[in-house]
Amino acid sequence: MQLYSFFNSSTSYRVRIALALKGLDYDYKGINIRVGEQRADDYRALNPSQGVPLLVEDDGTALSQSMAIIDYLDETHPEPRLLPAEPRARARVLELANAIACDMHPVNNLRILGYLKNRLEVSEEQKNDWYRHWIAEGFGAVEALLERYGHGPYCFGEAPTLADCCLVPQVANAERMGCDLSAYPRVMAVYQHCQRQPAFQQAAPSRQPDFTA
Amino acid sequence: MQLYSFFNSSTSYRVRIALALKGLDYDYKGINIRVGEQRADDYRALNPSQGVPLLVEDDGTALSQSMAIIDYLDETHPEPRLLPAEPRARARVLELANAIACDMHPVNNLRILGYLKNRLEVSEEQKNDWYRHWIAEGFGAVEALLERYGHGPYCFGEAPTLADCCLVPQVANAERMGCDLSAYPRVMAVYQHCQRQPAFQQAAPSRQPDFTA
Numbered sequence: 012m013q014l015y016s017f018f019n020s021s022t023s024y025r026v027r028i029a030l031a032l033k034g035l036d037y038d039y040k041g042i043n044i045r046v047g048e049q050r051a052d053d054y055r056a057l058n059p060s061q062g063v064p065l066l067v068e069d070d071g072t073a074l075s076q077s078m079a080i081i082d083y084l085d086e087t088h089p090e091p092r093l094l095p096a097e098p099r100a101r102a103r104v105l106e107l108a109n110a111i112a113c114d115m116h117p118v119n120n121l122r123i124l125g126y127l128k129n130r131l132e133v134s135e136e137q138k139n140d141w142y143r144h145w146i147a148e149g150f151g152a153v154e155a156l157l158e159r160y161g162h163g164p165y166c167f168g169e170a171p172t173l174a175d176c177c178l179v180p181q182v183a184n185a186e187r188m189g190c191d192l193s194a195y196p197r198v199m200a201v202y203q204h205c206q207r208q209p210a211f212q213q214a215a216p217s218r219q220p221d222f223t224a
Numbered sequence: 225m226q227l228y229s230f231f232n233s234s235t236s237y238r239v240r241i242a243l244a245l246k247g248l249d250y251d252y253k254g255i256n257i258r259v260g261e262q263r264a265d266d267y268r269a270l271n272p273s274q275g276v277p278l279l280v281e282d283d284g285t286a287l288s289q290s291m292a293i294i295d296y297l298d299e300t301h302p303e304p305r306l307l308p309a310e311p312r313a314r315a316r317v318l319e320l321a322n323a324i325a326c327d328m329h330p331v332n333n334l335r336i337l338g339y340l341k342n343r344l345e346v347s348e349e350q351k352n353d354w355y356r357h358w359i360a361e362g363f364g365a366v367e368a369l370l371e372r373y374g375h376g377p378y379c380f381g382e383a384p385t386l387a388d389c390c391l392v393p394q395v396a397n398a399e400r401m402g403c404d405l406s407a408y409p410r411v412m413a414v415y416q417h418c419q420r421q422p423a424f425q426q427a428a429p430s431r432q433p434d435f436t437a
Contacts, residue, residue, distance in 0.1 A: 076322040076326065077322075105296075114275075117327060117330035131346060141343075
């Protein structure tokens with residue numbers, strides 16, 4: 012199994028956490044999305060969506076989209092399960108995971124910030140305001156979901172789920188951008204708990220072969 | 225069962241399609257997100273994420289996030305299945321659905337276009353360029369996925385899936401914004417096929433109680 016990944020990509024980081032939690036080995040293939048390697052012809056042949064992450068199985072089957080990859084890993088390597096079998100528990104995990112995957116990450120990723128800066132020529136301050144605005148909206152919702160439905164030390168109890176796979180990279184991203192996250196104590200408690208676990212540590216950007224400071 | 229929905233919300237439209245395909249009855253509750261009804265206190269009490277759609281079951285259980293809602297409906301009302309049981313087929317459906325749900329819809333929805341216009345004060349032309357840019361990036365990827373893995377008349381064969389639930393509202397949205405979609409013949413063939421099906425027709429914005437021209 013191969014994972015095409017960029018060390019600092021939140022969506023790649025999600026999948027790396029899932030792979031580490033399941034104890035699955037893979038070859039790491041770094042794709043530097045900062046310099047556009049995802050648009051190179053040979054990578055596009057592999058992934059017409061031109062993004063990371065991409066999971067390639069030994070028979071050549073390639074799968075993009077982090078949420079699809081993690082669901083697939085959960086179907087094919089169900090131990091430990093990252094999506095509960097019980098429908099309501101499963102729904103809560105997917106609700107929180109998608110609050111991050113659909114409402115937060117897409118509007119603050121590299122391509123969006125790049126468009127704001129290069130095409131719309133917004134100021135650095137405007138770009139940072141944009142980033143912080145969606146972080147506040149998003150983590151406000153996630154904090155409220157955790158308050159209502161969560162129970163620690165992970166988002167939903169004693170075992171990690173897809174929700175934690177999404178939460179950790181999003182917090183790491185916001186911290187890197189200098190956001191004040193003190194208004195989200197439940198989010199931060201989950202984050203800090205996860206950061207102490209070996210699988211989450213192993214998946215961290217700084218531990219990847221393509222990491223650069 | 226109640227569905228809080230806005231007629232023109234693509235994520236609400238996805239869930240309406242799923243409910244119609246499964247033949248499930250529900251009370252329609254219109255939330256006008258154009259005037260901010262999602263931020264009213266009584267709605268926030270129900271949905272801390274302050275968005276639509278929201279599914280509320282007869283026992284009061286409330287679930288947000290369209291992708292979580294459809295998965296939940298598929299778990300609890302599996303006929304017809306919108307996510308295949310076979311892992312690779314399921315993965316392809318989720319890959320295409322998330323290419324729309326994560327890469328397209330979030331960056332072009334009402335709140336983003338509103339921020340561009342009101343906070344960043346971009347011109348109408350710049351706003352339209354933004355919209356068209358992400359539609360072209362997104363449908364370029366979806367077209368490539370359909371070319372590689374799809375087989376009609378739906379995205380993946382003879383039966384509708386979550387991928388179709390996501391594709392139809394996104395095409396409708398792009399058409400409403402005046403995008404030229406002729407470069408995506410596979411996307412459009414699926415769209416046109418779906419538009420002829422009663423369940424998709426029943427879920428259309430113009431057929432909802434809160435529709436306004």
